[in-house]
Amino acid sequence: MWRCLYASLLILLLLASDGYPKGEVKNQEEIKISFKAVDMFLSRNGRYAYVLAQDGHLHIFKSGWVEVASINLGKGVLGIRQADRDDEIFVIDKDGRLKMMRLGFPKDIDTSNAPFKGNPKAKVEVVVFSDFECPYCASLSKVLDKVAERYKDKIKLIFKHCPLGYHKMALEAAQAAVAAGLQGKFWEFHDLLFENQKDLSSTKIQEIASALGLDMEKFKKDKGSPEVMSFISRDVNQAKALEVRGVPAVFINGEYLEDTKEESLIKEIEQRLEPPKSQ
Incomplete structure (x- = not known):
């Protein structure tokens, strides 16, 4: 019992103390977009960023924040999550319903030197x-x-x-x-x-x-x-x-x-x- 109490007090003391190294924001850069964002995630391979706008549009960006597609999901969408594929997402709407959507948007394909x-x-x-x-x-x-x-x-x-x-x-x-x-x-x-x-x-x-x-x-x-x-x-x-x-x-x-x-x-x-x- 005493050992448990001692361990609990020790944890509290460590949390309250400055024993942990402090972090800081080294750099901050605002991503300039033309809409109000409410949610986002990166694709599994890191090639695309999916940003949900307040008006229900899903904006898809590739490297350098170059927009490749804008898809209207509807104004009732509150959140987005990655599904199994880069062109599949889970959508949560205002009524608490969960949907999976397959998206169609152009992908970058390197065709250099291909027949x-x-x-x-x-x-x-x-x-x-x-x-x-x-x-x-x-x-x-x-x-x-x-x-x-x-x-x-x-x-x-x-x-x-x-x-x-x-x-x-x-x-x-x-x-x-x-x-x-x-x-x-x-x-x-x-x-x-x-x-x-x-x-x-x-x-x-x-x-x-x-x-x-x-x-x-x-x-x-x-x-x-x-x-x-x-x-x-x-x-x-x-x-x-x-x-x-x-x-x-x-x-x-x-x-x-x-x-x-x-x-x-x-x-x-x-x-x-x-x-x-x-x-």
């Missing part, structure tokens, strides 16, 4: 994360070819590698495609990999390279090079940062597209193209 079709300066960018051993990716590839042919120089179709670990030939196929790209034959190799998906093997990859007339010595050297592996790893890491949970994954102007059917792709592209000028 593409179409106009490099197009207003609409379609990015696909894909795996050469994935049957759904093969099916989508045909759809994307139709879309690219339909819009020609109005869009830029960009390919990003995302080989899945449980696909035995996916990584080697990706390495081969990058190596072929170094000889200007990425898309030809891309098409033949998907066409021969059911028969993919190291031998088949060599046959494809030979059929395309590649310099085989350079192809083999590039295919196993650290530079090619680093290129693929960059895409894979980016897919993780974007919280891609499966392939194929399509982004249009940075926004994730759940429905990848041809009509849905066309609808999303049309919405982003400039409306026709009135006569």
Whole structure:
């Protein structure tokens, strides 16, 4: 009993004393925003700040407090919390109800040096994360070819590698495609990999390279090079940062597209193209 009392008194004395080192605010900087903020949080990967305004709008900022989106959640929203993904949040309203919302806003995607079709300066960018051993990716590839042919120089179709670990030939196929790209034959190799998906093997990859007339010595050297592996790893890491949970994954102007059917792709592209000028 006495020991407990002594311990309690000691804790109280320590709390009341100056025994703990004192902290201080070293620097303070006001973040200049054009609205009254009532709540905020940072995304799990630290890439985005979500700020709830008094009027119920959710403002999303990227590095440097550059606003990328403003979404009206409604005036009754009192608080926001991060959910499992960067594009999912929990919302608490004035009636005490808890809701989970999926948000649509453009993400930053580094497409530098990535293979593409179409106009490099197009207003609409379609990015696909894909795996050469994935049957759904093969099916989508045909759809994307139709879309690219339909819009020609109005869009830029960009390919990003995302080989899945449980696909035995996916990584080697990706390495081969990058190596072929170094000889200007990425898309030809891309098409033949998907066409021969059911028969993919190291031998088949060599046959494809030979059929395309590649310099085989350079192809083999590039295919196993650290530079090619680093290129693929960059895409894979980016897919993780974007919280891609499966392939194929399509982004249009940075926004994730759940429905990848041809009509849905066309609808999303049309919405982003400039409306026709009135006569």
